[in-house]
Amino acid sequence: MQYKEIKNIYKDLHQNVVKIFSKSDRNARVNLTPWNYKNGGGGESAEIMNGEVIEKGAVNFSGITGKILPGSALATKVKGSSFKATGISIVIHPNNPFVPCSHLNVRYFELSKKIWWFGGGFDLTPYFPFESDIKLWHMSAKQLCAKYDKNFYKKFKNNCDEYFYLKHRKERRGVGGIFFDNMKLESKDFYVNFTKDVVKTYVDTYLEIVNKRKSKKFNQNHKDFQLYRRGRYVEFNLLYDRGTLFGLQSSGRVDSILMSMPPVVKWSTKKSALLIKYENALKKYL
Amino acid sequence: MQYKEIKNIYKDLHQNVVKIFSKSDRNARVNLTPWNYKNGGGGESAEIMNGEVIEKGAVNFSGITGKILPGSALATKVKGSSFKATGISIVIHPNNPFVPCSHLNVRYFELSKKIWWFGGGFDLTPYFPFESDIKLWHMSAKQLCAKYDKNFYKKFKNNCDEYFYLKHRKERRGVGGIFFDNMKLESKDFYVNFTKDVVKTYVDTYLEIVNKRKSKKFNQNHKDFQLYRRGRYVEFNLLYDRGTLFGLQSSGRVDSILMSMPPVVKWSTKKSALLIKYENALKKYL
Numbered sequence: 001m002q003y004k005e006i007k008n009i010y011k012d013l014h015q016n017v018v019k020i021f022s023k024s025d026r027n028a029r030v031n032l033t034p035w036n037y038k039n040g041g042g043g044e045s046a047e048i049m050n051g052e053v054i055e056k057g058a059v060n061f062s063g064i065t066g067k068i069l070p071g072s073a074l075a076t077k078v079k080g081s082s083f084k085a086t087g088i089s090i091v092i093h094p095n096n097p098f099v100p101c102s103h104l105n106v107r108y109f110e111l112s113k114k115i116w117w118f119g120g121g122f123d124l125t126p127y128f129p130f131e132s133d134i135k136l137w138h139m140s141a142k143q144l145c146a147k148y149d150k151n152f153y154k155k156f157k158n159n160c161d162e163y164f165y166l167k168h169r170k171e172r173r174g175v176g177g178i179f180f181d182n183m184k185l186e187s188k189d190f191y192v193n194f195t196k197d198v199v200k201t202y203v204d205t206y207l208e209i210v211n212k213r214k215s216k217k218f219n220q221n222h223k224d225f226q227l228y229r230r231g232r233y234v235e236f237n238l239l240y241d242r243g244t245l246f247g248l249q250s251s252g253r254v255d256s257i258l259m260s261m262p263p264v265v266k267w268s269t270k271k272s273a274l275l276i277k278y279e280n281a282l283k284k285y286l
Numbered sequence: 287m288q289y290k291e292i293k294n295i296y297k298d299l300h301q302n303v304v305k306i307f308s309k310s311d312r313n314a315r316v317n318l319t320p321w322n323y324k325n326g327g328g329g330e331s332a333e334i335m336n337g338e339v340i341e342k343g344a345v346n347f348s349g350i351t352g353k354i355l356p357g358s359a360l361a362t363k364v365k366g367s368s369f370k371a372t373g374i375s376i377v378i379h380p381n382n383p384f385v386p387c388s389h390l391n392v393r394y395f396e397l398s399k400k401i402w403w404f405g406g407g408f409d410l411t412p413y414f415p416f417e418s419d420i421k422l423w424h425m426s427a428k429q430l431c432a433k434y435d436k437n438f439y440k441k442f443k444n445n446c447d448e449y450f451y452l453k454h455r456k457e458r459r460g461v462g463g464i465f466f467d468n469m470k471l472e473s474k475d476f477y478v479n480f481t482k483d484v485v486k487t488y489v490d491t492y493l494e495i496v497n498k499r500k501s502k503k504f505n506q507n508h509k510d511f512q513l514y515r516r517g518r519y520v521e522f523n524l525l526y527d528r529g530t531l532f533g534l535q536s537s538g539r540v541d542s543i544l545m546s547m548p549p550v551v552k553w554s555t556k557k558s559a560l561l562i563k564y565e566n567a568l569k570k571y572l
Contacts, residue, residue, distance in 0.1 A: 031555075033555075045555075047555055047556060167534075168534040168543075169540060231547065234551075235544075238520070249454075254455060255555040257454075258553065259555055261517065261553035263553060264513075264551070265550070265551045267547035268342075268549065269319075270317050270335060
């Protein structure tokens with residue numbers, strides 16, 4: 001399977017996901033922006049705005065060819081000087097604080113005919129945790145993985161907990177999910193099918209949770225807690241996220257890379273008794 | 287001059303600055319939090335909240351003793367294994383978008399009796415630039431520097447422009463000011479006097495600008511532009527700021543280190559015609 005074929009599969013999948021999210025939220029406006037990368041290829045960013053459910057969502061596709069920077073992690077892997085990369089990334093910041101934030105990424109990297117790998121995963125960031133939602137999220141991930149390899153789930157779940165960790169806060173970003181990288185032992189077809197299934201499982205499971213929580217009444221205190229906790233999301237993405245930092249360092253399209261930023265965020269160190277109560281309830285899961 | 291003496295001078299100066307800012311803003315609530323550092327010493331954080339002028343301000347003092355991490359930049363400078371550091375940092379996020387945001391830092395670092403240096407500076411981040419404010423800011427910095435060394439100003443102004451730069455945006459964080467580091471050729475007394483004067487000049491000049499702009503009427507469009515531009519501040523602090531990254535990596539007190547974060551921030555990639563107009567007016571200065 002050639003890079004181009006994988007890229008086209010992800011491109012179609014991206015279009016599909018944009019449609020599903022748009023249809024799921026009757027008020028949402030979708031801004032589609034195609035873009036070109038300076039060294040070759042490009043992508044399409046779909047920003048979903050001001051929906052009934054989705055306050056801001058980013059559904060991005062990219063398929064780019066780039067030069068490997070000397071001294072970068074990639075440079076140690078190959079003698080060549082260029083890479084191909086294609087993938088989809090999704091971040092949904094819901095309006096209702098009882099609906100969790102979610103994130104997905106799948107990607108294919110190619111340095112040469114022989115050196116390639118797949119990566120990806122999905123994770124959930126609730127503000128007000130519901131035990132049943134979290135169980136559903138992990139169960140879906142487990143059932144998905146079991147279809148492909150009996151060792152996937154445990155490993156990918158641990159990867160996720162290790163990766164989405166704010167060291168300075170001694171806190172996980174959310175309740176996790178799965179995260180995988182450097183996947184290359186099976187065929188490309190195997191991983192293409194697996195990553196397609198990762199996207200499908202993510203969308204189905206997340207929308208199930210959204211539909212359960214989207215009509216729950218909330219007040220300004222709930223909303224403020226969500227805005228405050230979104231600060232952790234920003235801290236993770238700018239301090240630790242390899243995709244974000246790689247994108248910014250390789251002079252990628254800033255608006256697409258930072259489309260994952262929440263629409264509104266609050267930082268405060270003075271905490272009300274209520275905020276502390278909410279935070280303690282959440283921290284049991286982090 | 288011993289470390290302890292310098293620490294006490296900065297501590298008194300910190301108290302003074304907190305008083306001046308509190309008095310300048312009749313509605314402001316000040317939360318004072320003394321804290322201890324795990325390896326020795328500590329500090330005091332003053333968070334100024336919900337003022338008439340100051341939406342959120344952080345005025346921090348610290349005087350800490352720490353272990354030098356192997357592999358860190360400090361480790362190459364000395365054989366010993368510990369450092370002493372004391373300093374003041376200030377960030378003011380004003381409520382009125384016509385009042386610029388400002389930042390100051392002065393610090394003393396000691397690795398041994400013979401190896402020590404001073405650093406610091408101040409810089410201004412307007413949202414709606416006023417030519418006369420920016421001229422005043424730079425002129426004050428220039429006059430201050432001229433009292434100490436004829437070469438200071440030009441060098442420190444360039445340092446500032448180079449340091450407060452968002453590479454991924456190809457944009458300066460604000461209109462600059464002065465920035466200096468590794469100052470050790472003169473006596474400690476010389477630098478103590480200089481950094482005290484840096485603090486005084488910063489406070490006087492900033493309050494002069496505040497008083498000129500604080501009563502200017504603004505609407506939600508102006509406020510939204512301020513919240514949007516504050517995103518750049520967050521991006522700089524988490525992606526590039528050496529003080530922030532050093533603090534977080536050395537397990538400093540997170541609430542003090544991230545007290546510089548703005549109280550409310552917005553990110554958006556879809557820009558209105560008005561936002562683009564405001565941004566173009568600002569970008570001429572960045």
